[in-house]
Every structure is written in C-alpha cells, then in structure tokens.
Amino acid sequence: MNILQLDSAITGEASVSRKLTADIVARLKAQDPAASVTYRDLNEGVAAIDNAWFHAVRVVPENPSPEQQQLIDRADAYLQEVQDADVLVIGLPVYNFNLPAQLKNWLDQIARAGVTFRYTEAGPEGLLKGKRAIVGYASAGTPIGSEIDHASGYLRHMLAFLGITDVTFVAADRLAMDRDAGLARAQDVIDQIAA
Structure with missing residues (x-):
C-alpha cells in the first residue's frame, strides 16, 4: 500500500489536523x-x-522555457504522487469556514483535463479510480456537514470529480466548544479504520 500524506495547517506543532493525519497513517x-x-x-x-x-x-509548449519547465515539473510531481498512491491521507484544517488556500492550490494543480478527469457524453468522469481518501478534518467552531462548513463538501466533491469516491472523514470539530469531546470523536473513527 502506498500512502500519500498531505498536511496544510499553518499552526505547526499545535495543529490538530496534523495530529489526525499522523494518527491515521500510524493506524x-x-x-x-x-x-x-x-x-x-x-x-x-x-x-x-x-x-x-x-x-x-x-x-x-513544444520547447518550454526554463521557467515553464519548472512549472511543469512541479505540477507533474504533485500529479505523480497522487497517481502512485493507493490511499490519500489529507489534513483539512478549516479556516474561515473553508479549506486552506494551499490545499485548494494543490487541487487546482492536480485537476488536469485528460489526465485526472475527462468530459464524456454522460458528463465528467474522474480518472483517479480505485483510490481511497481519509480526511483529518479539524475546526474550532465549524461543525462538519453543517450549512457553514464549506470545506468538507467541496473536498468530497473535488475528490469524486477526480474519481476518488471512497472517502472517510475523521472529524475533530467544534474544538473551541469542547476540545476533549472533539478529539475523542475523531479517535473513535481512527480506531475503526482498516487498512
């Protein structure tokens, strides 16, 4: 099994989403x-x-400039990591009711027509099939799946658009209200994850 672990929290060692991804990978x-x-x-x-x-x-371009080649190489590296992975473990800290810009930027880098998705007569088809995603969701006050949660639904949609429909969320939400309860809920889900 090849695991791709992605973190995006800006809070370093204090990050709950980083702890979640580490615990999921350890499991x-x-x-x-x-x-x-x-x-x-x-x-x-x-x-x-x-x-x-x-x-x-x-x-x-047929003959990319050095600057263009650098952009191509970086985008291709992100793409190759996803293509090589069987399981994506994604840290999703919620900032201002949505996902961090750097996670959105990564999604934009890998959403490539004809490579990770294509349009057919029946509509869009994701080309990253057979993969699984486990998302470590952390928020101070945004309940997962609520009307103010614009992060989890968007990420689930984008992953499905790319062909990844087996998605599990490990949510440590509402941490500002009851940190211990939020962490306990997340740990219960982690304990049930099977490789």
Whole structure:
C-alpha cells in the first residue's frame, strides 16, 4: 500500500489536523507495516495556478522555457504522487469556514483535463479510480456537514470529480466548544479504520 500524506495547517506543532493525519497513517502502518508513505507539507508553498501555469502545463509548449519547465515539473510531481498512491491521507484544517488556500492550490494543480478527469457524453468522469481518501478534518467552531462548513463538501466533491469516491472523514470539530469531546470523536473513527 502506498500512502500519500498531505498536511496544510499553518499552526505547526499545535495543529490538530496534523495530529489526525499522523494518527491515521500510524493506524494504517500498524495494519500494513510494509506500507510506504510519501509526505508533502502543502504549507511549504503550493503556487496558485495562473496564466503562466496555464501556458506551461495546460498548453504544453513544444520547447518550454526554463521557467515553464519548472512549472511543469512541479505540477507533474504533485500529479505523480497522487497517481502512485493507493490511499490519500489529507489534513483539512478549516479556516474561515473553508479549506486552506494551499490545499485548494494543490487541487487546482492536480485537476488536469485528460489526465485526472475527462468530459464524456454522460458528463465528467474522474480518472483517479480505485483510490481511497481519509480526511483529518479539524475546526474550532465549524461543525462538519453543517450549512457553514464549506470545506468538507467541496473536498468530497473535488475528490469524486477526480474519481476518488471512497472517502472517510475523521472529524475533530467544534474544538473551541469542547476540545476533549472533539478529539475523542475523531479517535473513535481512527480506531475503526482498516487498512
């Protein structure tokens, strides 16, 4: 089993979502000690897609400039990590009712027409099938699945759009109201995860 662990919290060691992803990976590794883990901290910087990215990655010039090649290489590295993974363990800290910009930027980098999704007569088809995602959701006050939670629904939709429909959320939500209860709810879900 190949695991891709993605963190995006800006709070470092104090991050609950980072603790959740670490605990989820530890649980998977305990069940499958031979599992490999690729780790990427999105907080180290994921460029937003822009005009330069479009002309390098989507248009694919025949003779890319050094700057374009750098954009292509970075986007392809993100993509290869996802393609190689059997399981994605994604940290989802909720900031201002939504996912962090760096996680959105990563999704934009890997959402590539003809590679991770395609349009058919029946509508869009995700091409990253057969993968599983486990999401460590952490929020101070936003209940998961509530009308003010714009993070979990969007991430679930994007993963499904890319073909990843086996998605489990491990939620430590409403931590500002009752931290211990939120962490306990998350631990109960982690304890039931099977590799």
